[in-house]
Amino acid sequence: MDNLVSRAACEADLPRLCAIWDECFSVGHDYFLTCINNLPGRDWNDSRILEKNGEILSALNLYRIPVRFGAAVLSMGGIGDVCTPAAHRKHGYSSRLLADAQAYLVARGCSLSYLYSGLTSFYGRAGWSPVAMPWARLIRWQETARDATIRAAREQDVAALDAIYHSFFAPCVGWAERSPEYWRRRVFSELHRLDVAERDGRIVAYALSDVLPDRHGGFKEAACLPGQEAAAGALLTWLAERYRPAKTGRRGHFLLDLMLAQDLQGLHNELMAMVLDWDLFAQQMQSEFQRRLAGRRLRLALAVDNPARPGGLLFENGQASALRDRPPDLALSSTDFWKLLSGQARVDDLLPHLSPLHFDLLSAAFPPVEFFYSNGDYF
Structure with missing residues (x-):
């Protein structure tokens, strides 16, 4: 023993x-x-x-x-x-x-698990798969608003910050549900700084970053209200000036990279993900799958090959359930499944020889989406 x-x-x-x-x-x-x-x-x-x-x-x-x-x-x-x-x-x-x-x-x-790491091979053997994510939502802000006022956020700003958060990330998938307590205890933490941009006395954008000088990658998250991209640009420009490498002694600070680069993949730890419980995953995704499938009646059994947590989904009568005791019609690796779920690949990229009916069903079940990403932390 x-x-x-x-x-x-x-x-x-x-x-x-x-x-x-x-x-x-x-x-x-x-x-x-x-x-x-x-x-x-x-x-x-x-x-x-x-x-x-x-x-x-x-x-x-x-x-x-x-x-x-x-x-x-x-x-x-x-x-x-x-x-x-x-x-x-x-x-x-x-x-x-x-x-x-x-x-x-x-x-x-x-029902599922995330982790952030650069050790993708090690955690891949344990069952997690990389989830490649775009940074485009954070680097479209080329203009800056001259009338934006920048200040530190206060706890009484939580309602305004939460409204921006939900508005900005609603089109994405994978973002955390934040209660007021979560904002106050987790986001308003001594480990982070939270700054906002105001226009006409109204908070229209925010940016979250680390305060520890030796943390890898100071920037975490930014968001703005619709039409307020220039205010977000002003806020990020202000942060970039404040944390310029000449002042911090660090080379290639993330905020400056954010303002200048067009592709930031690979700069930081990757998000990896795994479905832990296929029954619970199907139950919790049921409302979303029903919305996406819009009454499609075709039956299709999709197996997902993960040695740690094998499983899959059965699409039937416009709903989804965990795959059980049925030979699969199709099989995907866990990595390819997460590419579909996170919108990083199209169905025909991974399954090029599908019948038209199967293609229609899977394309509806896994539409192009944008995956939320907060830099290397659970937010």
């Missing part, structure tokens, strides 16, 4: 967890304590550890946050802060802990 135990952390584990975070991450343990404490609804069960004879071999944190796909709200379990002390690496401990985390998230009612 290997004496390895996967379990929830508890407050008594905190000194050892802080020591591990300090060893494995440059930002130090205060950053992680703030991330944990500021997420509404989170408890110690969402910090998972693998230990042997009382020694912590690997640890990670989970961030359970609802995300929206059109009319559907899905329960997402984010994987974060995966770390193994140097003395215990190369033994498969983090892989074992990731498997435990998947089972735990399913038990807590999560």
Whole structure:
């Protein structure tokens, strides 16, 4: 018997967890304590550890946050802060802990999981697939409004900020549902700065960024009301000037890259995703699939090949359910499934030889969409 135990952390584990975070991450343990404490609804069960004879071999944190796909709200379990002390690496401990985390998230009612990492091969073997995402929504702001007033956001601005957030990202999929408490505790955090642009006394744009000087990639998110792109441009220009590399000593700061580049793919950790529970995923996506399919009656069984969480969807009578006990009509890799779900590929790109009826059904089920992206964090 290997004496390895996967379990929830508890407050008594905190000194050892802080020591591990300090060893494995440059930002130090205060950053992680703030991330944990500021997420509404989170408890110690969402910090998972693998230990042997009382020694912590690997640890990670989970961030359970609802995300929206059109009319559907899905329960997402984010994987974060995966770390193994140097003395215990190369033994498969983090892989074992990731498997435990998947089972735990399913038990807590999560239908899918996100994680952000540059280690795509490692996490790919554990079941997550890359989700390539466009940055175009953030780099269209070439003009700047001269009449925009820039200031720091205040907590009393939450209603206005939330209205901008919902308006701007409503056409996208994958964005987090934010309650007022979430805004106040998670977004208005000492780890972040939130600035707004006003015109005629009204907040019309905001930008969220890190305040820690050694964090990789200071910029996180920006949004504006319809027709206020120039105000957003003024805000981002102001931020770029404020955090110019000559002042920070860092080369190629993200904000300046944001203003100048046309393609920012690959600059930061990639988002990876996985369906954890196909039954729950189909249930939670039901309202959105019904809207998309608009009464299409054709039956089609789509298998998704993921060794960690195999499954798929059965489209029938204008609805979707988890694929069970039925030979699939079509099969996709998990990576290609996420390309469809996140709008990064068309059906005919991945399945070029479909019949017209199958093409019509799948094109309706997986239309071109834009995937929300907040830079390397769970927002």
